[in-house]
Amino acid sequence: MNINNKKVLTEMANSIRALSIDAIENANSGHPGMPMGMADIATILFSFFLKFDPSKPKWLDRDRFVLSAGHGSMLLYALSYLLGYKDCNLNQIKKFRQLGSKTAGHPEYGMLDCIETTTGPLGQGLANAVGMAISEKLLNKKYGSLVDHKTWVVAGDGCLMEGISQEAISLAGHLKLNKLIVLFDDNNISIDGPTNLTCSDDQKKRFEASNWDTFKINGHNFREIFETISKAIKSSKPSLIICKTIIGYGSPNKSGKETCHGSPLGTNESLLTKQNINWPHKKFFIPKHIKKYWQKVSSRNVKKRMNWENKLNKSKLKKIFLSQFKNFKIKRNKNTHNFLENIVKLNINEATRKSSQNCINYFYTQIPNLLGGSADLTGSNLTKVQSSIVKGKNSNYIHYGVREHLMAAAMNGISVHGGYIPYGGTFLVFSDYCRNSIRLSAMMKQKVIYVFTHDSIGLGEDGPTHQPIEHLASLRSIPNLNVLRPCDQIETFEAWEIALNSEKTPSVLALSRQNLPLIRKDFKTNKSMMGAYHLDKNKDSKISLFASGSEVEIAVKISKLLKDDNINSNIISVPCTRLFDSQSQAYKDKILSNLPRVFIEAGSSDTWYKYSGENDLMFGVNLFGESGKGKDVYNHFGLEDKQILKKIMVKFFS
Numbered sequence: 001m002n003i004n005n006k007k008v009l010t011e012m013a014n015s016i017r018a019l020s021i022d023a024i025e026n027a028n029s030g031h032p033g034m035p036m037g038m039a040d041i042a043t044i045l046f047s048f049f050l051k052f053d054p055s056k057p058k059w060l061d062r063d064r065f066v067l068s069a070g071h072g073s074m075l076l077y078a079l080s081y082l083l084g085y086k087d088c089n090l091n092q093i094k095k096f097r098q099l100g101s102k103t104a105g106h107p108e109y110g111m112l113d114c115i116e117t118t119t120g121p122l123g124q125g126l127a128n129a130v131g132m133a134i135s136e137k138l139l140n141k142k143y144g145s146l147v148d149h150k151t152w153v154v155a156g157d158g159c160l161m162e163g164i165s166q167e168a169i170s171l172a173g174h175l176k177l178n179k180l181i182v183l184f185d186d187n188n189i190s191i192d193g194p195t196n197l198t199c200s201d202d203q204k205k206r207f208e209a210s211n212w213d214t215f216k217i218n219g220h221n222f223r224e225i226f227e228t229i230s231k232a233i234k235s236s237k238p239s240l241i242i243c244k245t246i247i248g249y250g251s252p253n254k255s256g257k258e259t260c261h262g263s264p265l266g267t268n269e270s271l272l273t274k275q276n277i278n279w280p281h282k283k284f285f286i287p288k289h290i291k292k293y294w295q296k297v298s299s300r301n302v303k304k305r306m307n308w309e310n311k312l313n314k315s316k317l318k319k320i321f322l323s324q325f326k327n328f329k330i331k332r333n334k335n336t337h338n339f340l341e342n343i344v345k346l347n348i349n350e351a352t353r354k355s356s357q358n359c360i361n362y363f364y365t366q367i368p369n370l371l372g373g374s375a376d377l378t379g380s381n382l383t384k385v386q387s388s389i390v391k392g393k394n395s396n397y398i399h400y401g402v403r404e405h406l407m408a409a410a411m412n413g414i415s416v417h418g419g420y421i422p423y424g425g426t427f428l429v430f431s432d433y434c435r436n437s438i439r440l441s442a443m444m445k446q447k448v449i450y451v452f453t454h455d456s457i458g459l460g461e462d463g464p465t466h467q468p469i470e471h472l473a474s475l476r477s478i479p480n481l482n483v484l485r486p487c488d489q490i491e492t493f494e495a496w497e498i499a500l501n502s503e504k505t506p507s508v509l510a511l512s513r514q515n516l517p518l519i520r521k522d523f524k525t526n527k528s529m530m531g532a533y534h535l536d537k538n539k540d541s542k543i544s545l546f547a548s549g550s551e552v553e554i555a556v557k558i559s560k561l562l563k564d565d566n567i568n569s570n571i572i573s574v575p576c577t578r579l580f581d582s583q584s585q586a587y588k589d590k591i592l593s594n595l596p597r598v599f600i601e602a603g604s605s606d607t608w609y610k611y612s613g614e615n616d617l618m619f620g621v622n623l624f625g626e627s628g629k630g631k632d633v634y635n636h637f638g639l640e641d642k643q644i645l646k647k648i649m650v651k652f653f654s
Helices: 005-026 033-049 071-082 091-094 122-144 157-161 161-175 201-211 222-232 267-276 288-298 303-315 318-324 334-346 352-366 406-417 428-444 471-476 491-502 549-564 579-580 585-592 604-611 631-634 639-651
Strands: 064-068 151-156 180-186 212-219 237-243 369-372 397-399 419-426 449-453 481-486 507-510 533-536 541-548 570-574 597-600 617-619
Touching: 005 267, 005 288, 033 071, 033 180, 033 222, 033 288, 064 071, 071 091, 071 151, 071 397, 071 449, 071 585, 091 449, 122 151, 122 157, 122 161, 122 180, 122 303, 122 318, 122 369, 122 428, 157 161, 157 180, 157 419, 161 201, 161 406, 161 507, 161 549, 201 212, 201 507, 201 617, 212 334, 222 237, 303 318, 303 369, 334 491, 352 369, 352 449, 352 491, 369 406, 406 428, 419 428, 428 449, 428 507, 481 491, 481 579, 491 507, 507 597, 533 549, 541 617, 549 570, 549 639, 579 585, 597 604, 597 639, 617 639
Parallel strands: 064 151, 151 180, 180 237, 212 237, 369 397, 369 419, 419 449, 449 507, 481 507, 541 570, 541 597, 597 617
Antiparallel strands: 533 570
């Protein structure tokens, strides 16, 4: 490919435009403006700079290309088809946005080999890319030239408006992620109209203030694009290239206007556009000579990839390098037995956040590719352990700062990049800041572990703003997400064990601030895997007490008080409702039984109604919290054992 051959490059770019127009018209739905405007940028990037090989799409040292402006998905799909990715044929282009196709409205991770991460919610791709770049940097420190690739991002005005973008660019600049390059599609148009309706930011100064190198170019000048990218890849900082583009480039009547942002051009305008860009071909047709241009681009990295494979095969680090990307399974062994036995022997009261810290310390000895971190609450979340290394060749801990949303999104990027299993901590109440990213973790089926501490009104004096009420119920409503709330040290270990063995499911660990007693003495099997189980069961029980986390202690106390009145009860610990819901109907019937049920949890009761009947009792917190000592707050909301016992006796035994 020759940068001086403007005719060839123009034809290549126009093939992207034509395919995008046709697919969107065929679907009668989509966003033509962005792929038409960014076609020139994409042509230069893929033709001269991006390190990739469609014949080995998962090459570990490939560059990562992230379309953060995911609404412009046809840009990516058109490139995938033109470059010869086997899983994106012309039929998939024709089925754009149709039920059952791999070419969804926004790029969905796992659907096509060219898609590195799910994008659509604006800003997510940029933040994911920060996680990818972090992974690359850490792996490069550890393995040298075996890991030496770049992360490229196409971001739009909307991406940079989103608050998460500031968190992303701030940390990236601080960490000097010099192999992260953002191509900003600066077309000054949003769906509502010109961006000056809502923005007057100087993006160049904004990024420079966060320690980025910045460049401005004409996004339709091939040579200028080429020369600027050539400079950016040599920078010691992350780079922003502000690409001044025209949305809907080539459209005679809609280019530069919001009318081509999120709607098809229309039949007449499509024909006029193709005439304007000198594209006389029928729908979905790419001339052979243009296909050959793209085939040449497709194969340009084959030798580079083969040389890398030879280097890997000759390297003394090959075995450990490949194991870095292995999906390790936790298997119980003698060390596990000794660890759990010691917990029982010591028999101390301990906050589950502290129990979690002990577990992390243990699992670091079993899993070499854990990568921890916290959003500025390391000392409270207790996510940093003896094995945590912040700097150096074997770094395995990240200080994310007060950037909860970035942390969650970056962990998604770390996970899809490969090489590490990420976990990160903050308070449960701040999971609201992470929610969109948690949802995408579940959607992408990534092993991402969220360590959320201070999980109830038990945190006390910080008051309503810091006391999570609705958060457990809200998180439990997300499909494919395990929300694990352990009651003691044994269940905390089991929760970590579940999280680390859940290959396609992210996990939330909801952990207490306050000390809790050791309730479980048996540890031979992971009972938490069932989601709910009998902590105590009696043949002649008259009532069943259900609880999770710190409230299991309350259920145990109530059971003892009932026994003093010669009333036996069953105690059911419910560490994970999703896992319980996945059990057989026979098992669920066994746990729920026909006995009167009492549900106890220091949070919204919404979770528990699906298990309850009209005659059952519910004890929860359905108002915002109060500031005071933890015990006093529990009493205030009627969650003290004797208060609950009184209502049980009136309801069932009076």
